[in-house]
Amino acid sequence: MTNEEIEAFLVIVESGNISNAARKLFVSQSTLSQRLKRLEDSLGVELIYRNKGQKNIELTSKGTELIPLAQRWVSIYKDIHVIKENRTRLPITIAAIALVNEFTFVPLYNEVIQEYYGLDLTINTHHSDEIYQLVANHLADIGFVYSQLQLPEVITTPIYSEKMYLITNKTSTYYDGISVKDLDSEKEIYLKWGIDYEIWHEKRWGRNKPLLKVNTGASLIKYLNEPERWSIGPISLIESSKSKNNLVYYSLEEEPPLRICYQLVSRYSKPSKVKAIQIFQKAVQIFITTNELVSNNI
Structure with a gap:
């Protein structure tokens, strides 16, 4: 007994006759009849009456009893198939x-x-x-x-x-290879990029207070909308933001840590x-x- 045979039986019941069921399953009538016969043989009972000249099928009592069981079979088979298909996910x-x-x-x-x-x-x-x-x-x-x-x-x-660069507005007067000595800390939008960066930053600007401290790259970008404001950040942040925020970036003479x-x-x-x-x-x-x-x- 296979799912193919159970499905054939249910489609025959639903369609009312062999020819319509065969069209629904895209098989020949003889193929469908063979599936039904194999199912009956495996169960040891007849499921439909075979009367010559009768177009529509008539279920035996065993055929009627099989319908709810066959429906449960198909439902369980589908659930098992889902598990099988998703086994590698x-x-x-x-x-x-x-x-x-x-x-x-x-x-x-x-x-x-x-x-x-x-x-x-x-x-x-x-x-x-x-x-x-x-x-x-x-x-x-x-x-x-x-x-x-x-x-x-x-x-x-x-x-x-990633390399770190100076980030600023297009209207600023900064340039490639600029020294940190030429950057006013009072114009800085500061983000703590990590311990190495903090050590590097403090050596250059001491404990001077920046214009603003933020804690995300998205916030940092928002406040570089004025000339001469600047920040330092990784290339990924720059590439994700420069086109829509009128930003440019420059290398620093004293390179920040990676x-x-x-x-x-x-x-x-x-x-x-x-x-x-x-x-x-x-x-x-x-x-x-x-x-x-x-x-x-x-």
Whole structure:
């Protein structure tokens, strides 16, 4: 007894005769009759009366009894088929900072959902300290942050770096190769890009107060709308914003430290998540080696 035979029986019942049922199933009448006969043989009973010259079928008592059972069979078969089709779809949750999710990794995510069919992606945006906790508590399978913390439950690996540039409005008078000595800290829109950057920044401007402190790249961009205001940020932020915000960027004579992105995974990843994590990590490696904005030289 097969699903094909059960389906044939139900379509015959629904259609009222063999010829209509055969057209619905795109098979010949003889093929459909054979399926029905095999079903009857496997059950050891007749399901329809076969009267010569009778166009419409007439069910036997066993045929009538079989209808609800056959309907349940088909429903269960469909559920099992869904499980079978989705057996390789591995759920994976990514937690990353806004800049990674909203720009840098957008081409990667698109590539994964188009090419790596086995992954079922969920992408969430958080602050770095939250991402560490999410990974440590198995609420995210992989995290991507710009800061390095020491948590015993989390493996932190640098995966790519970006150059940092001066960002300013097109109407400003700054230029390529400008010295930090020529930048007025009172015109700065400041974002803390990490410990290395803070150390570098303090050596150049001391504890001078900037015009404004922000905590996201999106906020930083919004306040560079006036001449001579400036900030420092990674190339991914610049490329995601310059065309629609009248921004330009310049190299600095005293180069800021590279902006490093760290990948976070749990030291004790759930066995059910290991394969999905490995697939995504491989996709990340390929992406980094082919993306012009980031570098695997760390």
